[in-house]
Amino acid sequence: MKNAGEQTGRKVSFDPVDQIMDVMSQAFDPAYGEAWNRRQISDALLLPNCHYLLLDEHGEEAPPGSRAAGFVLSRQAADEEELLLIAVCPRFRRKGVASALLEQLVGDLRRRGISRLFLEMREGNPAENLYRKFGFDAVGRRPSYYNRGEIKGIDAITFALVV
Numbered sequence: 001m002k003n004a005g006e007q008t009g010r011k012v013s014f015d016p017v018d019q020i021m022d023v024m025s026q027a028f029d030p031a032y033g034e035a036w037n038r039r040q041i042s043d044a045l046l047l048p049n050c051h052y053l054l055l056d057e058h059g060e061e062a063p064p065g066s067r068a069a070g071f072v073l074s075r076q077a078a079d080e081e082e083l084l085l086i087a088v089c090p091r092f093r094r095k096g097v098a099s100a101l102l103e104q105l106v107g108d109l110r111r112r113g114i115s116r117l118f119l120e121m122r123e124g125n126p127a128e129n130l131y132r133k134f135g136f137d138a139v140g141r142r143p144s145y146y147n148r149g150e151i152k153g154i155d156a157i158t159f160a161l162v163v
């Protein structure tokens, strides 16, 4: 996992923000308005408590400047972490990339002494199968949380994983 200021230092034409936005633009259905814009991602990568990981289709770290298959972005608050975004390009799905992202994130959280990982998920997202398989439990519901897309008023389910 990388965090702010830990970017390679080497100037690449396709930087981590580009790599993340490349996956984001392919992965999220615009109908739900869940994708972040470029400004939100670049701001997040400047925060020292935000962490990201970009993997290729084999679950290996994506080299700087390459096109990644998926990414995860998270933010630490005290001894807890919030998973902000996880996404895999449609053509690389169901090959274990998201599972590899979660495994590597959890490994990093253990090294950082984090006790719990939280995330919000739009109710009905098939990603629930991934989270349940990984051991997350549903611990809360926020009514009508998703309102930014064409399809509005969907509840958010909060999931938690004891790290």
Ligand SMILES: CC(C)(COP(=O)(O)OP(=O)(O)OC[C@H]1O[C@@H](n2cnc3c(N)ncnc32)[C@H](O)[C@@H]1OP(=O)(O)O)[C@@H](O)C(=O)NCCC(=O)NCCS
Binding pocket: 027, 028, 029, 086, 087, 088, 089, 092, 093, 094, 095, 096, 097, 098, 099, 100, 120, 121, 122, 125, 126, 127, 129, 130, 131, 133
């Ligand atoms: C959710 C997402 C990240 C999963 O990525 P992935 O790399 O395909 O996931 P994995 O291959 O690691 O899946 C592991 C397991 O999770 C479950 N799973 C993953 N995607 C699933 C789907 N669409 N439907 C049902 N189960 C699914 C399956 O049990 C799968 O194991 P299997 O393929 O052996 O059956 C990807 O579909 C995506 O980018 N979706 C759009 C963005 C998004 O909604 N992110 C989550 C926001 S909360």
